[in-house]
Amino acid sequence: MKQGYCFRVLIFIIITSSKKLKILILGYSNLVRRKIINVLKKNNIEFCIASLSSKKKEKKSYKWFRSYEEGLNQSNASLVYISLPNSFHYHWAKKALEKGYHVIVDKPITENLEQAKKLIKIAKKNKKLISEAIFFNYHKQFAEAVKLLNGVEKIKHVHANFAIPLPKKNKILMSKKLSGGCLMDSGPYAAAIARLFCNGKLIRINKIIRKNKRGLIVSFVILCKFSKTTYSGFFCFGGEYTNNLSLFSRNKYVELNRVFSAPSNEKLTVLFKTKNILYKKQINKDDTFNNYLREIFELLKKKK
8 A cells, every 4th residue: 555655554543532643652771762652752642651670760650660561551642652662563563452441663663473463363353453663754855766666656666775883792673582684674674665666467576585693684675576666775784874765767866865763953965867857955954753643643543
């Protein structure tokens, strides 16, 4: 399913209450401290937090719980945002849905397809939202790119590059036990690119996966052949930081930078080439996470 250049993974929305939206956050991660709380404040959304590890309480939180179970039982929120290590996503998303919450989960939503299908089934049964927090495509540079190419249907080839310096061994990203690794971290991005920009029936997928000595995936290369589009991608832990996306139509080319982690406080530049002339277009500041959450809030508010 496509919604232009703005696509949400796994979303089912039917709200059953007219009360003011309140959010329970499970986990006090870096993403929560750096982005989520700021956006909630900006939108005047009340929130509470359940954290096992953090001793320091968030001042703006209306309640603070020392266990996730306690938070689910006592928060009086209607939506749960799960920002925990990957291996905890399915367990707590399932519990939250079963207790009647709408649920947003940090990427990846689950460790495998079967878990994702189970969450969808529970969400449908309980008429609740379940969404994977993929929001990079909510930046206005994507709208501009599609416009320059005269529509998604004109795209013939897509190439994605996303490489980050090798994380330290003690980081969650490098923990096999907590379901870290490059595939878990970047796989949702790779899948989203295919959904957003590839046209026609999927014909073939070729892949190369590289693991470290502990069996953790540290890079993967994909080549997907659709009936109307080809898609290649390189995703890696280790090496020089790279974060760009190239889109090709029959006679046009667009390149986007800072694709998967666009800063909200900086302007970006889109490169556009046609008839062998290269143009640069500046894109104004935009907050992808704010755009993503505000859309969900509006849909819930309108009971859609």
